[in-house]
Structure formats: C-alpha cells, structure tokens
Amino acid sequence: MALKHVNAVIVGAGAGGGVAAQQLAAGGLSVVLLERGKWYTASDCRKDDLRNQRTSVLGNNSGPDEERNPRVVVDLKGQERVVLPSQGAYSNNAACVGGGTFTYGAQAWRYQEKDFRMATTYGVPEGSTLRDWPISYAELEPYYERAEYEIGVSGDVSADPFHGPRRQPLPMPPLPVGREHGILKPAAQRLGLHPFDIPMLRNSVPYGGRPPCMQCRWCVGFACEVNAKCGTQNTAIPAALATGNCELRTGCMAREVLTDARGRATGVAYYDADDRLREQTADIVIVSSAAVESARLLLNSKSKMHPAGLGNRYDWVGRNLQGHTYTGAWGLFDFDTYDDIGPGASIAVCDYNHGNPGLIGGAMLANEFIRLPYQFVSAVPGGVPQWGRAHKDFMRQWYRRSIAIQGPTQEIPIAESRVEVDAKVKDFWGLPVARLSGGKHPKTMETSVRMAEKAEAWLKAAGAIRTWPKLAGKGTSGGQHQAGTCRMGDDPRVSVVDKYCRVHDHDNLYVIDGSVHVTNGGFNPVLTIMAIAYYAAERIVKSRKGRGV
Amino acid sequence: MLDDGRYGLALGHVKIHSLRRRRFLRIAGTATACGALVSCGRQNTPWRFLTAAEGRTLAAICEQIVPTDQTPGAAWAGVVNFIDRQLMGPYRRQRDAYRTGLMEIDRASVSKFGKDFASLDAPQQTALLESLTGGAQRFFATAIAHTMQGYYGDPRHGGNRDAVSWRMLGVPVIPIRGRNRYEFPRQGA
Incomplete structure (x- = not known):
C-alpha cells in the first residue's frame, strides 16, 4: 500500500530535524518525521554509570542498536577496523527521538561573530579547507534567540564581553551554583578573565510546562528524569505533533533519497519498524541525521544521474568532518571540591576563543560535569600506576578533591577528514556503512595544547596543589559534536548546500543539521544547529506561501 | 587487520x-x-561462563588490581561476579580473550614459580603481572578496565558490593536526588 504523499519528509528527529519538523508543521506543511531510534522516556534509560551516552562500556542508553549499526574506522596508520556504537572510535551521537538532545549536557552556546568568518580573520592555513560561512552571526542572531526562547535556555552571559550583540537576555536565570563555581570564579577574576554562568538548555525555573532542574549528579549522558533538560523530544517534536500536521515514525531506517529523471528529490525509501521497505514521497526531502549519517545517506543515494551520490558532483559530501578537540587539565586540591550538586559544569570563560597570538581560534573553557566514580579511574597523572594499591589510594584521596577544566578547541577543517561509505561492510539492512578516516590539522593540535595550558593556569590560580594536562589524540574527531560534512557555501564547486541549507543542483533537497557547519566554533554546537533549523525552515515555509502549500 | x-x-x-x-x-x-x-x-562452577578454576585465577588478578587495604578489595566486592555476568552480555565478544588470557597467566605462573597464579603470594603475583608481555599483557589491560568497571561502577551490575567503592570515595550512596531511577541490586545478583 502506497503511503500518502506529504509536503515534506525529514530523516532524523534530533536537534535539527525536530526543530525543522515543528516549524514546517506550524507553517501548514504536512510532514513525516522519520527516526531510526525509539522514543524513550527516562524510565527506559536508567541512571547507569556504565551504560549511557557518555560512558558506554556496557552499551548505550539511547541508541543506536549495537548489533545492527557497525561502522568502519581507518586510523592514522591506515589500519581499518569494524567498530560498534559503544566503542569510542565509532563517533556515536545517539539514535532516538530528540537525538543527542535527549541525553546531552545541554550547553547552549552561540558561536561568536568571528566563528563565522574564520578565513577572513586568520587566513587559510596550508593543508586546510578553512572558509568563511556564507551567513553571518547577525543573520543568525534572531534564530539563536528563537532557539533560546522556544526550546528554553538558562544562564547569564551578561558578564561575558566576547559574545556577539544580542537583543534579549536569556529567558531563564542560571541555576544556583555549586562549590567548584565558588572556587573557580575568584581565581578567574584574579587572572583578569571574565567568568560567567554557562548558558544551558536546562530549566532553572518552571518553563515550557516543565519543572526546573533538581541538580542531580546524573546529567550528561543520561535522560533527565524530571524533564528539566530541554531537548527536541520534549519541546519541538511534541509541538510539531500537536499541530496535527506531523507524523512521527520511529524505528525507520532511511535507505536512500529518491530522485526522478530530472534530479528532483521525490521522497525517501526506508525500512520501517518491521524492516519492510517503504517509500514516502514528498515535495521536499530534508536530511537531518547528523554529520556522519547525513553524509552516508547522500552517498548511498546513488543513481545513474548521480553515480557518486546526491550533492556530490564535486566530491565534497562527507569531507571536512570535524567535532572538537577537547583538551584541558586536572587539578588536585587540599580541600573538598565535591559537593554532589549537579549538573557540575556551571562556570566558563570565553577569553581564549579568539585573539590568542599565533593561534587560529581557540576554545571556551569550563569546569566539567560531575564525574561519576568510574570516570575518575583513568584521570591519574603520570607517575601514578594504572592499578594496584597506589591507584586505589589515589582514588580515595583525590576523588572529592579534584576539579577538571576543559574546552572544545575549534578545529581547522581538512578535506582528508571524512565520511565515506564502505565498499564491503554492510549494516543489518544491507546498506553500506559509514567509513571514517583522516586526522587533524597541525594548527588544531597546537591550539589544543595551548588551551590545556590555560586550563592548568586557571586551576593553579584557584589553589590546586597539583595540576596536569588532558591532551587529545591526532585522530579525526566527530562524536557528539560531529559537523561539517555537507558544508554550506555559495560556490557549488566547494560546498554541498547553499546558504539556505539546500543541496546545490536539487531545489527541493535540504540538509539541516550540524553537517552544514563550515566551521564548528570553539563551543558545543547544538544551539547553532537549532538556530540554523529555525532559519532554514522559515525560508522553506515562506517560499511555499502563495503556492497553496 | x-x-x-x-x-x-x-x-x-x-x-x-x-x-x-x-x-x-x-x-x-x-x-x-x-x-x-x-x-x-557446568555443575562444578558457581559461574555463568567461567570455570571454577578460571574464577579463582581471575579473583586473584582482580584483587591485585584493586587490593584490600583498609577498604575491601575487588575480590570481596564481587568483581568476578560482575565480569562473569558481563561475559554473558556486553563482554561476550571477549570470552575467548578471557579463556586464553587466564590460561596464559596460569601457565606463566607455573613456569616461573611452579604454582598456579592464585597460589602465589601477593608480591609474586604483582611481579608476574608486571612481567607480562604480548597477548597476556593485552588481556591484563582488558582485565584492568573491567575490574575498574566492576569495582567503581554501579552495584546493579553485580560488582561494587554494598557500594563499597562509593563509600570509600565518599559519594553519597543513597542519592537524595535522582533516586527514582535508582535501583539497588537484587540479593545474590
């Protein structure tokens, strides 16, 4: 039985797809939202320190299915191996309604003005594909504001002098601060830095019909049991469904985007929850599956007219894969720093995002979320054994007397860091799996080391009696901050989508997620993904007005 | 490859x-x-996957990784139970690694000291573990990671008996916040 034709089919119910579905449905379009994962509640995802999206040694708590979704990863030596979602190299985000927003730490950063024009600000380093965005901070500002107000953000950025101009303050005040905040704030001020309360997609007061955060220790990686964390699963997607114009189908794995003889997208072929092949036709197709899977879907959508996949005429789909190079430092104190007050991360500085002599970009630095005991096991500094009595002593002595500061160093994109589809390995449905390869630009590594030094200096100023850096490897990153694989640009020869997220050469095919980021800022990317979804969806709705929708 | x-x-x-x-x-x-x-x-082993002899060797290795001092160590905390349980689930792909690794460590122990690993005294056990090479060394790295998970992880998975490590670290064992989704381990699980 053929499925009813709709105005838009969206693949992926995460940050981008969820917002796009809501905006299109509210604009009167009929929408089918396909999600390969399930719609979980907190009751389905126990607070399990060994089985969650952050620590997945016993598996993930919100997808994807461990057995059905392998990937191939090629390391820096060219060795390739099959990896499963719970393994670190997989670059897993999530597969569920809400996507990563269901379990994220929920930091709600706007990129800074310079983050949109990195090439103009710094020049293009050799070996990189660094470019400016085709849109500016100012163009995106109203949509950042919409994301902050419609999804819900708490915090106070008024003490941060580095953020771009904004018309409105954040809609919710910051959460009450914990002990680490009290230790780190005066230290940052003594260093001449500008500390402030991290903006978070987390209720600090009742908002959107949901209660405030209860400040438990189970935050990043976990589903929020009181629904205080604001993701698309408890904001945009329920709102989309409430319009009556949107149908959400879970357990649906997209196989390919279908096109006609003229190259127009006609719909999506997918395997439904019973693994039956279905075709959903639509006027518009929107791919919102996150940087790895969106690229994979376009690359797997091959036809006579598009032998290398859709949008891939100039071989850019899947390139410029980037996440963040997280570095920072640990500090040990001769007094208790642990207070069991979540979420933990609460204070940040943006003094080092730009303006670092000799560096390109930088990172926001913030204290880390509450560490569950197992996460502290590998935190030991050089000289302390990894096992035995001395390791146990270290755990006992320092678990409650330590602070970690870290930051997402902005990566300098390179074409070699990429997503391809593997020639041999198939997933459960027989679809070629994503194949990740490449590394990092030397400037990225250089900046990341310097950011670790800054973190160490902050900890020392706060009274740490011992500090040591947390550094990052040179392998390609992706993970929960994955971005860049369908970059936005005006020139079709060096980009995949135009400034409205529309795939070049296809006037009804869009990519709306982190894939379109030209660069990924020195910040957690989710608020930018949401803002771009508001921006692109508004344009789609407007362009259909007068056509009777 | x-x-x-x-x-x-x-x-x-x-x-x-x-x-x-x-x-x-x-x-x-x-x-x-x-x-x-x-x-x-099967009748002679209390474990789901391990044999009784493997369980004995593994308990001695785990106890080396997290030894008993003023706080009970990995053996008392039920880390073998934890690992054995995970070998039926999330660790199932490492069953061969355990079977082979435990055998190699016992074999190395016999050739060096004339006794199986669990029968050595603690300094001999430490010396043997520090001297491992090749596949046995790789297995030991896996055992370290799994022992840490079993000792410091949630008691619901069969280790960290009585939340012994959490008490040691000073993490509130009965969380005041977040307890709705908290589950205490079943007796004997």
Whole structure:
C-alpha cells in the first residue's frame, strides 16, 4: 500500500530535524518525521554509570542498536577496523527521538561573530579547507534567540564581553551554583578573565510546562528524569505533533533519497519498524541525521544521474568532518571540591576563543560535569600506576578533591577528514556503512595544547596543589559534536548546500543539521544547529506561501 | 587487520543482512557457548561462563588490581561476579580473550614459580603481572578496565558490593536526588 504523499519528509528527529519538523508543521506543511531510534522516556534509560551516552562500556542508553549499526574506522596508520556504537572510535551521537538532545549536557552556546568568518580573520592555513560561512552571526542572531526562547535556555552571559550583540537576555536565570563555581570564579577574576554562568538548555525555573532542574549528579549522558533538560523530544517534536500536521515514525531506517529523471528529490525509501521497505514521497526531502549519517545517506543515494551520490558532483559530501578537540587539565586540591550538586559544569570563560597570538581560534573553557566514580579511574597523572594499591589510594584521596577544566578547541577543517561509505561492510539492512578516516590539522593540535595550558593556569590560580594536562589524540574527531560534512557555501564547486541549507543542483533537497557547519566554533554546537533549523525552515515555509502549500 | 582483537569481530559477521542468517548465527553462537560450558563441567562452577578454576585465577588478578587495604578489595566486592555476568552480555565478544588470557597467566605462573597464579603470594603475583608481555599483557589491560568497571561502577551490575567503592570515595550512596531511577541490586545478583 502506497503511503500518502506529504509536503515534506525529514530523516532524523534530533536537534535539527525536530526543530525543522515543528516549524514546517506550524507553517501548514504536512510532514513525516522519520527516526531510526525509539522514543524513550527516562524510565527506559536508567541512571547507569556504565551504560549511557557518555560512558558506554556496557552499551548505550539511547541508541543506536549495537548489533545492527557497525561502522568502519581507518586510523592514522591506515589500519581499518569494524567498530560498534559503544566503542569510542565509532563517533556515536545517539539514535532516538530528540537525538543527542535527549541525553546531552545541554550547553547552549552561540558561536561568536568571528566563528563565522574564520578565513577572513586568520587566513587559510596550508593543508586546510578553512572558509568563511556564507551567513553571518547577525543573520543568525534572531534564530539563536528563537532557539533560546522556544526550546528554553538558562544562564547569564551578561558578564561575558566576547559574545556577539544580542537583543534579549536569556529567558531563564542560571541555576544556583555549586562549590567548584565558588572556587573557580575568584581565581578567574584574579587572572583578569571574565567568568560567567554557562548558558544551558536546562530549566532553572518552571518553563515550557516543565519543572526546573533538581541538580542531580546524573546529567550528561543520561535522560533527565524530571524533564528539566530541554531537548527536541520534549519541546519541538511534541509541538510539531500537536499541530496535527506531523507524523512521527520511529524505528525507520532511511535507505536512500529518491530522485526522478530530472534530479528532483521525490521522497525517501526506508525500512520501517518491521524492516519492510517503504517509500514516502514528498515535495521536499530534508536530511537531518547528523554529520556522519547525513553524509552516508547522500552517498548511498546513488543513481545513474548521480553515480557518486546526491550533492556530490564535486566530491565534497562527507569531507571536512570535524567535532572538537577537547583538551584541558586536572587539578588536585587540599580541600573538598565535591559537593554532589549537579549538573557540575556551571562556570566558563570565553577569553581564549579568539585573539590568542599565533593561534587560529581557540576554545571556551569550563569546569566539567560531575564525574561519576568510574570516570575518575583513568584521570591519574603520570607517575601514578594504572592499578594496584597506589591507584586505589589515589582514588580515595583525590576523588572529592579534584576539579577538571576543559574546552572544545575549534578545529581547522581538512578535506582528508571524512565520511565515506564502505565498499564491503554492510549494516543489518544491507546498506553500506559509514567509513571514517583522516586526522587533524597541525594548527588544531597546537591550539589544543595551548588551551590545556590555560586550563592548568586557571586551576593553579584557584589553589590546586597539583595540576596536569588532558591532551587529545591526532585522530579525526566527530562524536557528539560531529559537523561539517555537507558544508554550506555559495560556490557549488566547494560546498554541498547553499546558504539556505539546500543541496546545490536539487531545489527541493535540504540538509539541516550540524553537517552544514563550515566551521564548528570553539563551543558545543547544538544551539547553532537549532538556530540554523529555525532559519532554514522559515525560508522553506515562506517560499511555499502563495503556492497553496 | 579488521579484527580489533577486543571484540573478536570479523568482517564477515557484520555483513549479515538477512534475518534468517542472523538468527542462524545467533543460535549457532549460543550452541557453541553452551558446548563450552558443558565441556568444562557446568555443575562444578558457581559461574555463568567461567570455570571454577578460571574464577579463582581471575579473583586473584582482580584483587591485585584493586587490593584490600583498609577498604575491601575487588575480590570481596564481587568483581568476578560482575565480569562473569558481563561475559554473558556486553563482554561476550571477549570470552575467548578471557579463556586464553587466564590460561596464559596460569601457565606463566607455573613456569616461573611452579604454582598456579592464585597460589602465589601477593608480591609474586604483582611481579608476574608486571612481567607480562604480548597477548597476556593485552588481556591484563582488558582485565584492568573491567575490574575498574566492576569495582567503581554501579552495584546493579553485580560488582561494587554494598557500594563499597562509593563509600570509600565518599559519594553519597543513597542519592537524595535522582533516586527514582535508582535501583539497588537484587540479593545474590
């Protein structure tokens, strides 16, 4: 039985797809939202320190299915191996309604003005594909504001002098601060830095019909049991469904985007929850599956007219894969720093995002979320054994007397860091799996080391009696901050989508997620993904007005 | 090359895309596992996967990784129970690694000291673990990671008995916040 034709089919119910579905449905379009994962509640995802999206040694708590979704990863030596979602190299985000927003730490950063024009600000380093965005901070500002107000953000950025101009303050005040905040704030001020309360997609007061955060220790990686964390699963997607114009189908794995003889997208072929092949036709197709899977879907959508996949005429789909190079430092104190007050991360500085002599970009630095005991096991500094009595002593002595500061160093994109589809390995449905390869630009590594030094200096100023850096490897990153694989640009020869997220050469095919980021800022990317979804969806709705929708 | 060792996962196994083939392999895998259990004398072992002798060796290794001092160590905390339980689930791809690794460590112990690993005194055990090379060393790295998970992880998985490590660290054992989704381990689990 053929499925009813709709105005838009969206693949992926995460940050981008969820917002796009809501905006299109509210604009009167009929929408089918396909999600390969399930719609979980907190009751389905126990607070399990060994089985969650952050620590997945016993598996993930919100997808994807461990057995059905392998990937191939090629390391820096060219060795390739099959990896499963719970393994670190997989670059897993999530597969569920809400996507990563269901379990994220929920930091709600706007990129800074310079983050949109990195090439103009710094020049293009050799070996990189660094470019400016085709849109500016100012163009995106109203949509950042919409994301902050419609999804819900708490915090106070008024003490941060580095953020771009904004018309409105954040809609919710910051959460009450914990002990680490009290230790780190005066230290940052003594260093001449500008500390402030991290903006978070987390209720600090009742908002959107949901209660405030209860400040438990189970935050990043976990589903929020009181629904205080604001993701698309408890904001945009329920709102989309409430319009009556949107149908959400879970357990649906997209196989390919279908096109006609003229190259127009006609719909999506997918395997439904019973693994039956279905075709959903639509006027518009929107791919919102996150940087790895969106690229994979376009690359797997091959036809006579598009032998290398859709949008891939100039071989850019899947390139410029980037996440963040997280570095920072640990500090040990001769007094208790642990207070069991979540979420933990609460204070940040943006003094080092730009303006670092000799560096390109930088990172926001913030204290880390509450560490569950197992996460502290590998935190030991050089000289302390990894096992035995001395390791146990270290755990006992320092678990409650330590602070970690870290930051997402902005990566300098390179074409070699990429997503391809593997020639041999198939997933459960027989679809070629994503194949990740490449590394990092030397400037990225250089900046990341310097950011670790800054973190160490902050900890020392706060009274740490011992500090040591947390550094990052040179392998390609992706993970929960994955971005860049369908970059936005005006020139079709060096980009995949135009400034409205529309795939070049296809006037009804869009990519709306982190894939379109030209660069990924020195910040957690989710608020930018949401803002771009508001921006692109508004344009789609407007362009259909007068056509009777 | 494509087998990452840790999971014993070969290309052929993930290329499967027909349900029938998957089911067959799952059944075949279960049959193989049962065969191993039966041949090792299931009645004589308190464990799900490990033999009694393997359990004894593993307990001694775990106790080296997190020894007893003023706080009970890994053996008391039930880390062997934790690992054995995970070998039936999330660690199932490492069953061979355990079978081979435990055998190699006992073999090295016999050739060096004339006794199996669990019968050595603690300094001899430490010396032996520090001297491991090759596959045995890689297995020990896996055992370290798993022991830490069993000792410091949530008691619901069968280790960290009485939340012994959380008490040691000073983490509130009965969380005032977040307890709705908290589950205490079943007795004997």
